[in-house]
Amino acid sequence: MGKLQIIVFLTMFVLLLNCCSALETFEQNTNIDIKQPVRIDGGLPKDTLCNITVYYPNKSLLVDFKEMTEENSYYNYTIPSTKTSTKGVYTYDIFCTNGTLSSSDSFEFLINLGGVPPSTSRTDTLTRNIFIFIGLGVMAFIGFIYFDKFPVRASLFLLMIWFILMGLNFSFISLQDEVVNPSIENFFSSFLTISFYLNWFIFSFIILIWGVTFFVSIFDFKRKKRELKYGGYDE
Numbered sequence: 001m002g003k004l005q006i007i008v009f010l011t012m013f014v015l016l017l018n019c020c021s022a023l024e025t026f027e028q029n030t031n032i033d034i035k036q037p038v039r040i041d042g043g044l045p046k047d048t049l050c051n052i053t054v055y056y057p058n059k060s061l062l063v064d065f066k067e068m069t070e071e072n073s074y075y076n077y078t079i080p081s082t083k084t085s086t087k088g089v090y091t092y093d094i095f096c097t098n099g100t101l102s103s104s105d106s107f108e109f110l111i112n113l114g115g116v117p118p119s120t121s122r123t124d125t126l127t128r129n130i131f132i133f134i135g136l137g138v139m140a141f142i143g144f145i146y147f148d149k150f151p152v153r154a155s156l157f158l159l160m161i162w163f164i165l166m167g168l169n170f171s172f173i174s175l176q177d178e179v180v181n182p183s184i185e186n187f188f189s190s191f192l193t194i195s196f197y198l199n200w201f202i203f204s205f206i207i208l209i210w211g212v213t214f215f216v217s218i219f220d221f222k223r224k225k226r227e228l229k230y231g232g233y234d235e
Helices: 003-014 120-146 150-176 182-229
Strands: 024-027 032-037 049-055 061-067 074-079 088-097 102-112
Touching: 032 049, 032 102, 049 074, 061 074, 061 088, 120 150, 150 182
Parallel strands: 024 102
Antiparallel strands: 032 074, 049 061, 049 088, 088 102
């Protein structure tokens, strides 16, 4: 093989690991297929072996130089769901060789709760929802101060708490697709469980308040009607 052929072949072998620049995102606790297209001089390679090494987000070893499976147009390695519970950015190295020449490259992928790639537009949407609920909570608080009647004030106070809870819940939803401190995520996760029961309590109490108010109003209306009928005295 001439020098020029070797240079061309080496150049094409360096480019045989083709991967899109966008960070791939996978769902937590699911099987993950790492698919790597391999090309030499624009065609499928022959007699080429590829091995993969994968590292957890903390750089500890997940997959130790395992052989990838050759498919029709790519090489594949499947990481089982039992090893994908940790959220974060994973790093993996792929090494390919045909026995004479070899090439390696490093890539990354993200694991989060829903397998949805983080994006500015999605973050902006969730941020708007958070501010909407916080704003509604402030309006409910202003109404709580303004009104005098107990049923209205109690309902507005409870609704204020509910709006704030919804804002915090949306904050947790946005955190689930991000890479954050696990202690912060655990705090919001436990808070989400507590808020679920608080939701039932808040709306049950509002229904109870207005139910009692409804029956009290009926009894009060009948009492006033009897007072008018009998000159201010009940029988």
